[in-house]
Amino acid sequence: MGSMVSFKCSSCKWESDMFDLGVGMVSYNNPIPRLREELNLFECVKCGLFSARHCDDPTETKRRFQCSKCRGKMVYFDFENLNKKPCINCGKKTLFEYMAGCWD
Numbered sequence: 001m002g003s004m005v006s007f008k009c010s011s012c013k014w015e016s017d018m019f020d021l022g023v024g025m026v027s028y029n030n031p032i033p034r035l036r037e038e039l040n041l042f043e044c045v046k047c048g049l050f051s052a053r054h055c056d057d058p059t060e061t062k063r064r065f066q067c068s069k070c071r072g073k074m075v076y077f078d079f080e081n082l083n084k085k086p087c088i089n090c091g092k093k094t095l096f097e098y099m100a101g102c103w104d
Helices: 079-084
Strands: 002-009 019-022 039-044 050-054 073-076 095-103
Touching: 019 050, 079 095
Parallel strands: none
Antiparallel strands: 002 019, 002 095, 019 039, 039 050, 039 073
16 A cells, blocks of 8 residues: 655645655565565654655654755654644645555
């Protein structure tokens, strides 16, 4: 199961990259263990950048992820807290999730 999501700001029209989250059949049968892991969404605590990372259980992992932009610490992004997340561009709390696709 997986989905393709991006985030948009209703104030300044900023839009994030598209992220493929979850796992698909290609990932499931991959011989490389790291690529069999599920893709989850993380955010940088310094700059707020979103990024998808391979991780089976993001709430229990001991792995440390770094932001590709500022090298800050990446933490698991819980979609329930989306209304509390300020926009990276304008700082207003007007982000919303745009789902482009969903598959089983």
